[in-house]
Amino acid sequence: MSAISGHCRHYGHTLPNAEGLGNPTCAAGVDNAEAHFWRRCMPKTSDLYAGSCSHRAEYTPEEVEAERLERVASMERLAKGMAAIPPPGPNKGRGTSGEVPCHVCGGTIRWARARSNGHLHAYCTTPNCFSVME
Ligand code: SF4
Ligand SMILES: [Zn+2]
Structure with a gap:
């Protein structure tokens, strides 16, 4: 919790x-x-x-504040990570995938859009950096 x-x-x-x-x-x-x-x-x-x-x-108040700051940082990583991924293009980008540099840490973001509905799955290869699953 x-x-x-x-x-x-x-x-x-x-x-x-x-x-x-x-x-x-x-x-x-x-x-x-x-x-x-x-x-x-x-x-x-x-x-x-x-x-x-x-x-x-x-x-403790310090723990609450530390978590709040981490949430803010996490949202910033999310925004930067999403900005690095190419837009889906035609047909919602169904079945497309690739790798791009991570704007957060300089590592690599691997991304893929599902064949069925184009939903995006992506993560940075650096642990705890960025990930998203639509
Ligand atoms: S210690 Fe905390 S989590 Fe456990 S029963 Fe008591 S209030 Fe609930
Ligand atoms: Zn990263």
Whole structure:
């Protein structure tokens, strides 16, 4: 779970959902099998169960800010990466593919448009740089 979302830092998607399916314990090892206990892990605004878990721990303001900055940087990488890829051309570019220099890191972006609908799949060969899947 992300710092920005406001969930407890021990929360994860493996916790039981509304149907009771999922991992019965969170990352802190707290048993969440009881119906609706997962709600105490939610952002504080949904405070029906606020204070009902002594293991709850918030992300620090520094962690929240770091994630916000990374999201901004990620959006900038996305915009630059997309700008490097040739426009689709006729027939939505169905079945076309290629490689272009990455405007973000100087690496290589590999891209392909699906034969069926022209949707773009692309990624930079540098880990954690840029990727998109329409
Ligand atoms: S609030 Fe408690 S039960 Fe929920 S994720 Fe945090 S530590 Fe686990
Ligand atoms: Zn790159």
